[in-house]
Amino acid sequence: MKHIYNCLNKVFILALLSCISLGSFADDAIIEARVFKSEIGSLPYRIVKPDNYDPEKQYPLIVALHGAWGRGTDNKSRAIDAFTFLSDPAIRKKYPAFIITPQCPSKKQWANTPWGKGTYSIDKVEISEPIALVLEIIESVREEFAIDGNRIYATGQSMGGYGTWDIIMRRPHLFAAAIPVCGAGDLSQAQNLAHLPIWCFHGDKDTVVPFSASRQMDKKMKALGNENWIYTEFPGVGHGSSKPAWNTAELIPWLFSQTKATGKSLN
Secondary structure (H helix, E strand, O other): OEEOOOOOOOHHHHHHHHOOOOOOOOOHHHEEEEEEEOOOOEEEEEEEOOOOOOOOOOEEEEEEEOOHHHOOOOOOOOOOHHHHHHOOHHHHHHOOOEEEEEOOOOOOOOOOOOHHHOOOOOOOOOOOHHHHHHHHHHHHHHHHOOEEEEEEEEEEEOHHHHHHHHHHHHOOOOOOEEEEEOOOOOHHHHHHHOOOOEEEEEEOOOOOOOOHHHHHHHHHHHHOOOOOEEEEEEOOOOOOOHHHHHOOOOHHHHHHOOOOOOOOOOO
């Protein structure tokens, strides 16, 4: 299934907005900054908890991975559209969930592969330290809070789009759904992701991360008959496809409707 939406705003504005800190709609009071430490290393992350958290209930967990411009150690970067949209008070009220956004250190990447080359082989690329720490953070949050293990989601844009592909390819049965935006993954892993609902976004004028990577994955997923796959390509949009992706009205309801029981395994 392939969805193509018309670009409603000027390409330049979209690209500009995707590369600056947009700020979270959430009040600072509900955002907690933390630093996770383990034998591997340390990683700062921010967490938003559901309003009126009830430990007797179970909540979805969303992992939002930023792009290259969000790297650092200040744990204040808000330049990630997923975190901005999902932490909106109205969204949090309708879809109570935990949201975490780790911060990748400077000069490191979620996936250790050149962005400009598109698809890559995870067999030839070792898991990065930041992604290994993200996996540990997920388990730490699951131990601390009442997380629904059937509703853990991953999303990210640009470098975070690569990170989204990387983390679901390495742990394909941990997640219930994924939203990679203007990233790239390993085509040979498509079969292992056939059970996982994935909504992929890219702009057809992207010169930073080649949109051909998403088109190739689209072709591969369709060849496998993957009913859990959706690909949306924005005509005339460059690397700024994250904002129009999260402005897609169906995206957030689609995300929260996914559970591990949603997908159908082709095996």
